Amino acid sequence: MNSSTILQAKNVSKTFSLGNQSFKVLQSVNLSLHAGSSLSIRGESGCGKTTLLNILARIESADTGELSWGDQTVRCDRIARRDEVARRAKFLGVVYQAYYLVPELDVLENVTLSARISGGVDGSVKDRAHSLLQQMGVADKARQIPGKLSGGERQRVAIARALLNCPEVLLADEPTGNLDERTGEEVMDLLLRACSEEGAALILVTHNHAFARATAQQTVLSDGILNEV
C-alpha cells in the first residue's frame, strides 16, 4: 500500500441470499483512496453502493477481501468488535441521505454525540462543534431540535457531526438525495469545502453526474464490479 493511501479495499466480495436465490452485489471490488483525496461512486439503485460503504465502515461484513484503514489492515469479513469501534469513530465519519439526527437532542448535542460516545464532551469539543456549525452556516440553530430545521439545515448539521472527530475519511451516502437541486448544490459545495479544509478524504455515493465530477476519482458500480470512469 502506498504510504499516502488512507483507505484501501482489495477483492471485496459480498453475496446476499434470499431463500434459494443468491445475489452477488460486490465482485472483487478494489478501491484505493489517498489522504485528502476524493472519490465518487455512481450506480443504479440497489447495485450495492451503500453495502460497499457499510463494508468500508465495518458495520457490515464482506464474504472475502482485504481492507486497510490507514496503515492498519483490518478484517472485513466481520463487523468491528467492541475494541475496534473506538478506532472507527476516530477514523471515519459518515453522512447519510436521511440525516439520522436524534430527534430528542438539540443541534449542538447531535453534533457532539460522536465525541460523547468516544470519550466525552468538554469545552474544546463544544468549541469545535460551534466552529463546524459556523462553517456550515447553521450556528444560530445550535439550540434548536432537528424537527424544526429544513432538510438542507439538517444535512449541514449531519455533516458537522460527521466531521467533529476530525476523521481521516468521510463516507457520504447520497447526501443530497433528499434535497432539492439548489439546496443539494449548496450542501455539496459545503461538504467538499469542509473536507478540503479539514483534510479528510471523501468517498461520495451519488447519482448526480455533476457532483461526481467534482471528486478527484470517479467510479461506477455495475453488476458488482467497480470501474473507474
Next chain:
Amino acid sequence: MKIPWPLFLAWKQLFPSQKKVSFFSLLAVVGVALGVNVMIVVVAFMKGFQHKFREDIIDAQGHARAIPLSRTKEWGILQQELLKKSEVLAVSPYLQGPLLVQKKDYHSVPLSIGLDLSAGDSVLPLDEFLQNGQMRMETHNAIDVTPVPDSSSLQDDVVFVSQYVANRLGVRPGAILRMGESKGMRDDTLGVRVATLGSEVPSAEWELEYLGGEEWSLSSFGLGFQTKIKPVGDLLDGGPGTPTFALLSPFSPPEIGAKSTYQTFRASTVEVFSPAMIDRAQANEMVPPKEVRVGGIFEVPWQGFHAEAMIGSFRLLEDVRSSTGLCDGMFLKFSPEISGNEESLHAFCEELELSRSVDWAFVPWFVENAWFFDLLKFEEYLMILIMVPIGLVAAFAIAIALMTTVLRKIREIGLLVAMGGARGMVGSIFCLQGFLIGLLGAVLGCGLALLFICFRDEIMSFIVVRIAGDEGKTGVAQFYDFYSLSVPYPWESPESASTFLTFGVFAVLVSTLAGLIPAWRASRMNPADALRNE
C-alpha cells in the same frame, strides 16, 4: 461530572431537549409512582394497625402473664420476689372467671377479673379504661359534672363493668349534675369543681354555698342534711355519703352567699353469683347474692378483650368464689429495656421461668396473641401478594412501551453503532430508561406516600364525609381507629424506612428488568440492517 453517554441518551429520550417531558415518560413515571405509593401506604397502615393492636394488647394484659401450672397459695412470695427485680415495674395478681350478674330481671355472665391493687401501680391502665368508658348524661336544664372514677374507688363492694354489661343490665355508676340557674355558672365563678363522687352517695339535691372566709355550707333538703365545711388542702369534704368538691387553683373567693345546686344519682347496685353459689342454691341451700355497686364503666381498646367483662377487687372475687389464698395469675409490666423488643422480653420470661422452683409459666404478650399477629401478617402478605402483580402489570406496560420505542428507533440504533457505540452500550440505553422511570417513580411514589401519611386524617375525612356524612366519620373513627393510628415517617422508625426502601427498590428493579428485553433486542441488531430499516 462526566455522564455516561447511554445514560445521557436515556434521559434525553425520556425528557427531550426543548420539551419538558414526553407523554410516555409522564405516564410511565406516574404509573410507577402510584403503584409505589399504594404499596407503601397499605403496608405502612397495616404496620400502624399492628402497632396499635400491640399497644392495646399490652394495655389489656401487660407485657406478660405469670400463670401457675398448679393451684398454689405461695404466689405472694413470687410477687415480692418479682417486685425486687429492677426490670419489673409492676405486678398485679388477679383472679378471674365467669360470674352471674343480675339486675332485676336482667342477667349477664361477664368474665370477671379480681385485681389486687395493694402492691402499688396496676399493670392495667384502669383509669384510662374508665376514661374511655365514661358516658355523660344529656339534659336540657343541667350539665353532667360527674368526675371520671379512678382505680382508687375500686373497693370490695364496688365493681367496674364494661359498656356491654352496663347496657345489658341497664346499670350505671353514680352521677352528679349542676342544676338550673347554676348551669350557666362556670366552675370558677364559685371557684369549685366536683372532685369525687363515691358510689355510696345517695340520690339527692345538694346546695353548696360560700359563707365567707374559709367557710362553706353543704346541705340537702331531701336528706335533711346540712353541714359547714372548711377546706382540707384544696378539698371540701362533707363526710361519707356526700360528694367531695375541690377548690380551683388559683382560688379566688366568690361573693358571700354565692351558691350552686347539684343533683346526684345513686350508683346502680347489682347482685353477683359465683358458679359455686349457684351449685349451692341448686342444692336448696340458702345462698344470699353478693350485692355490689357499680363504680364505673370501662372500655378496653383491645377488641380481643372480652366485651362482656367486669373488674372487681381481688377480695371480692375471693369472697364470691370461696377460694381464699389462691391466685389465677399475675399481670406483669417490665422496664422498657426488657419490653422494648420481643427477643429480650422472651429471654427475660424464660429466665424467670427457669429460676422458679415452683411451676409458673411466664407468657409474653406476643406468644399469647401469636394467632392474632399471625393473622395480621397473613393479611399483610396477602395484600402484598395482590399488589405485586399490579406492579408487574405496570412493568409489562413499561416493557411494551420501551419495545415500541426500540422499533421506532431502529435506524437510530444503527446510527449509534456506526458512530462508535458498542452494541451492549446502545442496548443499555433502553435498560437505563426503565431504571430512570423506576427511580423517578419510586421517588415520586415515596413523596406521595409521605403526603398521604401526613394528611391521612384530612384525606379520610374528605372521603368518608362525602360518602357517609358526619355520622359516618364517627363510625369510621369508632371501628377503624384510623384517626388515632400511629404511622411513623421513615426518619422516625427503621421499620417505616425499610418499608419505603423495599418498595422503592422493588419499583426500580422491576422497571429496570422491564427495560432488559428491549435492551437485549436493540443490542442484537445488525447496524447495517438497522440503518436500512424503513
